[in-house]
Amino acid sequence: MEIVFLNRFERALGKSEVERGQVFIGEYQGIWSVGWHSIPDQGEDGRMTWYEGTSWEELLASFRYGVAGQMKLGFRPLLDGMLEDSPFWERRQQFASVLQCYADRLGTEELIAPLRQWRRAKAAEEKRSAYLVATNRELRLIAVFVPRTLEELEQLPGFGKLKVEKYGPELLEQAAAMPRDHSFPLQWVEEAVTEDQLAAWLFLQKEEKYGKDISLVQEKKKLLTGIRQGSSIAELEKELGIPRRMLVERIDRLDEEGYDVLPLVARELAEVAAEEIDQVETAMQELGDRYLKPIYQRLYAADGAPSGAAGQAERQYEKLRMIRIRFRRSGAKSAVS
Template identity: 30%
Template sequence: MLNEIQYLISLDRPPFEKGKIIILKRSNGYETHWSYVSGEEESLETLYSGPELERAWLAAEATRQARCRDGFRLQTPHITFYLSAIPKPFLTVRKLECFCSKHHDANLFQELREWRRTASNAAKVPPYFIGTDRLLSIIAALVPQKEEELLQIPGIGQTKLDSYGQEILKITNKYPQIYSFPLDWIQRKVSEEELATWLLEDKIKREERHQVRMKQELEEKRQMLEAIEDQISIGNILDKMSLTMVQFLKRIRELSRDGYDVLPYLQQEVERIKEKDQIVDLVSSLGNERLKPIFEKLYGSMEELPRDEKGEKYNHIRLVCTYLQIQSAA
């Protein structure tokens, strides 16, 4: 039974050949088809049929690339559809992202990613707070050499320039600058067809990454359920699965929402925390939206405390808060 069309694009090859790549969602899985029309001749080729959406997308993308190499071109409705969703003020930014994704220096991009990892650890913020992969790709393509060039890059304002500008320039100054500033040439360099195709490819890649993440999360949940059943301590689970406490507790809350009884295991782990009663009382009076007030009431500011020890105490508070949340929802 056909539930919906997941994906459809039309291609043509003058003077009279036309084709469509289609992904269908059915009750038992997915199908990818290539529909071809030449004159009065019409054929339908099944490229994939099975339970995995990821493989259906891969079959569609491989076919699109192969047909374009054979001279087929995406039809205008495809371009109009993908560009219509972009507000005009952002069209230049999307063209810039498109160009830089294809022309960045791979070595510089990797060096920027390594710098970002160090900077995010030092600032105790997620890496994307420092800069997304897309922003690093733009920097690695345009290779700014001075502050005024950095400020022309979307995503870098004065605050980010003040915080990280000199560190970024210290890296980019080691590489040659191929493309010029200002960046008004981008509008002419990237055609609407190229942009629309890139947006479609980016959508497929994001869907593939989403599918990979879903599989990883399912595997993590399976491992966690086995570990909980075997009464393995949280510390050992974190080491075995290479998780942080925040990631572990997120998975625990998901398991609880899915109907798994994780309370007995959490209660057992909470009982090992000697300050658990004080934490419970403070959560009752202060709430659990912010952990710092609870921490300071328990331990003071403790600015001189080693990072690992401070992190462990915060994790105790996180664990108790999660236990109380799940308990109240039960």
């Protein structure tokens, strides 16, 4: 294997003892590999392979995830700039991260439970996703720092003017029953969080983020394989465990990224009447294809009234997405010819 990248890491174990390791990227006959081994290298047992294959995208995601995990454990690179991070002493000035780190360490589920219940009811009332009302992290910040006034609530990351105006009074009502033994403003938190604690928290966030990136890359790989093998959307939904709506959105995104999804589109549109496809494409020529709602309203709704149940409307939007892919691809071919 030819090593194309190597960086050493160190972790202090005591006043004089240091543990060393290194991350590597190598290539052999078109097969890429990335991983970690300790120094001195203890053979195969001392080596961890994070990824081995031909996908540079998957390799990069595995590299970032692995490095974040090692840095979370206290290892630091001799060659700085890993994970595109700014130097630690600059990150230390990001007050929002300090507050979030402190809240994550102290925010128990018991503390957050009443706020979750409020969010669930509010999301149902507004018919929107719960995270759009407030994220888990925002609820945790309230549970730990317990603001008593709107001005104090605004000091917490994520609570801008609009959110405070909309939900502030209700959130303060929930927080009123919670005990508090600290004061505002919250600059004291900087002294309560050590550099090591903040560093570990920051790299944990990176590790979680890159772990999700790996899952998305692997999911994308399975999706493309399924499309090449002739799977239908229903079959892909079952195989990948992704809700049909999200799956169609990802197929649309693959097309935007330049992947060939036309075989799948052709299969899905095989039972759609040619006249209906012509009507949709004519509407896209006249109204543009960026937004689907005007096309849906023209073709599938009478006088602005929705056509059928929510499930039917969702299938009609799915059909519009498939036709739009075909429409854009046929336009691209025409432009080339």
